[in-house]
Amino acid sequence: MQAVSGSQYDPVKDWLVATYRDIVGEPSRDGEGTQKPAVGKFIPASPFAAAGAALAVYAPQLAITAGGSPELVSAADTLHAYQWPLIAAAAGLAACDVARYRIHLHRQVLDAHVRQTTGKAPRKITVAFPSGLRTIRRATIKLPRGTVIQPKELEKFTVAVRNTLGRGTTAWELKVRHEAHRDRILVTRETIEPDTRSPRHKALQAALGDTAIFKDPKVTVAAQDEAGVETGYRISFEKSMNAGAKGFQIKVDEALASLAGAHESGRNWTTDWYPDKGHLIMRLVAPMPSRVDHPLELVDENLRHLPYATGGAERTMFWDVSTRSNKPHCLIVGPTGGGKTSVIRTLLTEAARRGIPFVGVDPKMIELDGLEGYPGCGAIIYDAVRAAMFVRALHSEMMARNAYIHDMKIEGSQLPLMIAVLDEFFILSGKWQRLLKTGDDETRDQLKELDPLGAWADLAVLARSAGIRLLLGVQRPDASLFGGASGNARDNFGTRISLGNLSQDGALMMWGDSTVGREVDTSVAGRGIAIGDDGSPVDAQMWWTPNVDRHPNKWNQLSDSEKAIIDGLAPVEAPGFTCYSTELAEFIQAERALTKRAREHHRAAEPVVIGTGTDAATTTTAPNADTPQTADADDFADVIPAAGVEAGQTVLIDSEDGELVPVTVDAVDVRRDAAGDVVETVLTVGAGRVKTRITFDATGVVVLPEADRVPAAV
Incomplete structure (x- = not known):
């Protein structure tokens, strides 16, 4: 047979060499380090047992072949009698060697991964016996003392171990943990629990896990309905500065609601934040109603809470007029037709049924006229000069109340409350300013002396402690509505309501955020933004309160349900006015007398009818008027x-x-x-x-x- 040349490839020889090295390890070479290797040579025990079992099986034949002496034959027969136990022992040792060999291979793999991913040489590698059929059960890799493993190195090692020693099974998962204080790496096998999460749950967890919104977010089910449908989630996260920012919370709320999608129940998602505790709660609430009639029952048992709207998450929005309130005055912003007048009617009827009287100013003569004569209404003022006199009289009332508190040594909360309403404040301010330019001398001097804007600025800052509450209705928010040098007057109007869509500047001035109140659904009457009890603006549906005027021309236009609302809201006993200043008492009495006289004499002009077939105009006069009436030139739109x-x-x-x-x-x-x-x-x-x-x-x-x-x- 021709010898194989050294340059020729011999696959059998290569296989034998590779197998030998896998079993017994690499041969040592002179000059290498003297450090003891983490994985030694593999020495099987089963070949020796197999040799003994084979000797027992063939002992009689071997004894005869060797000469057949009686002593040798007897010994061979005795050994042959133990052939089956020896065969069983050899088989057991063979199985044990197979398991030991698998452990040996696992140790070699782990040693190689440690060296390749961390550059460190392990001192000892121990693999649990047996190692497991398809996934290693447990391994401990002992490292040299003080060994430092970087997070990225540990991550690479973990990926390598899972790809080589944990593949081919979905029942187990390998976990890798570095115990730096003990200089070792632990590899453990854990059972993979079946993923029973809903698609919505998985979507939330996947979206949060793939972003930098939160650190280590975890989504768990917080609530389920009777059918097992998830209705709430708890999202835990590490505390951070972002979690406490309102703007950040609003953006996350929108993203979470979009990821969760429409719920089967038709309800909407809302979010409650607990940044100090490191979690938030997603829950379902009824969708925002498109119309809410003024409830007849007292929604809030606190008689100093005046409810007026239903907010998001089924919250009842209210104006706190108590002495302890940090939002004592109310500001309502909204364009014509936006529902501002209905909100004012809601607040005033709620005040009257709680025993709180009010006085109103209505420069347009059409917004608050239905409240004239309503139980608890002191007067409704329409004339601009009379309105300036009222503001000054209210200022005198405030000073008199403060003096009474000082002299009697009592708390301001012991004084009866009253509400002053100024609707369409800019129109009223425009009339005052125009009268100062175009009015007669007596009117100009009177307005200069009354200084209604200055008195109003004082009221906005100081009226709270005197039990006087201000309700202001304007088309748009502006610092000038408080008069010059008003200081922090706007801050006292803590209860704020906006209807319709605000401009960017209006949103910033009203809510401190240029994005709030700019995308209100104006197709729904009464939809707007209101301040919540926590001080944050929320979407709200204002309650509908019909015109409470019982004049036949108004009353006959109402439906039976609207009449029932008015009848149900009417207080059993009309609230009385308690005036601490003669100026306010005399003004209210005089205004009531003037209003009564004007009603009796029909102060409004009859319409002018222009015929279609003649150029002359036909003018009709009021029944008790001597001359035709003309419209007020200052009836501003x-x-x-x-x-x-x-x-x-x-x-x-x-x-x-x-x-x-x-x-x-x-x-x-x-x-x-x-x-x-x-x-x-x-x-x-x-x-x-x-x-x-x-x-x-x-x-x-x-x-x-x-x-x-x-x-x-x-």
């Missing part, structure tokens, strides 16, 4: 602060004859102080080269040719 005018907008400006004429604003220059408050506004009007600059102070307002309307739904 709408008024806005001068600082709120935009270039290109049409406004009404006083001409030299004192008439309001429409002009187009070419440019607007708003000057502010260091705090950002408006100091002066300059409007440039005119066409071509002829330009006129009109200067307004911080409280200046301009008249619009028509009222603002609720913008179309987006």
Whole structure:
């Protein structure tokens, strides 16, 4: 037979060499380190047992072949009698060697992974016996003292171990843990629990786990209905600065609701945050109603809580008018037709049924007139000069109440409450400012002496402690509605309500966030934003309160259900007015007398009918009037602060004859102080080269040719 050349490939030889090295390990070489290897040579025990069993089986034949002496034959027969126990022992040792060999291979794999992923040489590797059929059960890798394993190195080692020693099974999962204090790495096998999570649960966990929103987020089921459908989730996370930020919470709320999707019950997802405890709760609430009639029962047992709307998550929104309230005054912002008047009616009827009287100012003569004569209503004032007198009388009442508290050594909470309502404040302010320019001398002097804007600014800051609550209705929020040097007056209007869609500046001024209140569904009447009891703005559906005027022309237009609401809201006993100043008492009595006389004499003019077949106008007069009545020239459609005018907008400006004429604003220059408050506004009007600059102070307002309307739904 021709010898195999050394240069020729011999697969049998390579296989034998590789098998030998796998069994007994690499041969040692001179010059290498003297460190004891973590994986030694594999020495099987079963070959020796197999040799003994074979000797027992063939002992008689061997004895005869060897000469057949009686002593040898007897010994061979004795050995042959133990052939089956020896065969069983050999088989057991063979099985044990197979298991030991698998452990040996696992140790070699672990040794190689440690060296390749960490660059460290393990001192000892111990694998539990037996190691497991398809997945290693447990292994301990002892490292040199003080060995440092980086997180990325441990992650690489974990991936390598799972890919080589944990593949081919879905029942087990290998866990790798580095115990630095004991200089070792533990590899353990854990049972993989079947994933019974719902698709919604999996989607939430997967989305949170693949982002940097939270660190180590964990989603668990917090609630289920009777059918086993999940209705709530708890999401735990490590505490962070972001979790406490309102803007961050709002964005996460929107994302979670989108990931969870529409629920089978038709309810909506809401989120309760507990950043101090490191978790949040997702739960279901009824969808926002499209209409809520004013409930007849007392929704809140606290008689100093005036409810007016149903907010998100089925919350009842209320105005806290108690002495301890940190939101004592109420501000309602909304364009014409947005539902502002209905909210005011809701609050005042709730106040009356709780024994709190009120006085109102209505410069448009159509918003609050239905409350005239309502139980608890002191008066409704329509005339601008009389409104200025009322503001000054209210200021005197505040000073008298404070003096009474001081002299009697009592708490302000012991005084009876009263509410002062000023609707369409900018229109009223515009009338005051125009009368100061175009009124007669007596009117101008009277308004200068009354200084209603200055008195109003004092009331906004100081009325709280005197038991006087202010309810303000405006088209848009602006610092000028509080008068000059109002200080922190706006902060006292802590209860805030906005209807319709706000502008970016309006949202920032109203809510401190330029995004809140800008996407309200205006197709739903009464939908808006209200301040929650925790101080955060929430979506709310305002309660519907019909006009409570029982005049036949109004009453006959109501449905039976609306009449039932009015009858149910009427207080059993009308709240009485307690005045601590003669100025307010005399004013209310005088206003009631003037109102009664005006009603008796029909102060409104009859309509002028223009015939279709003649050029002459037919004028009818009021039954008890001596001359035809003319409309008030100052019945403004709408008024806005001068600082709120935009270039290109049409406004009404006083001409030299004192008439309001429409002009187009070419440019607007708003000057502010260091705090950002408006100091002066300059409007440039005119066409071509002829330009006129009109200067307004911080409280200046301009008249619009028509009222603002609720913008179309987006």
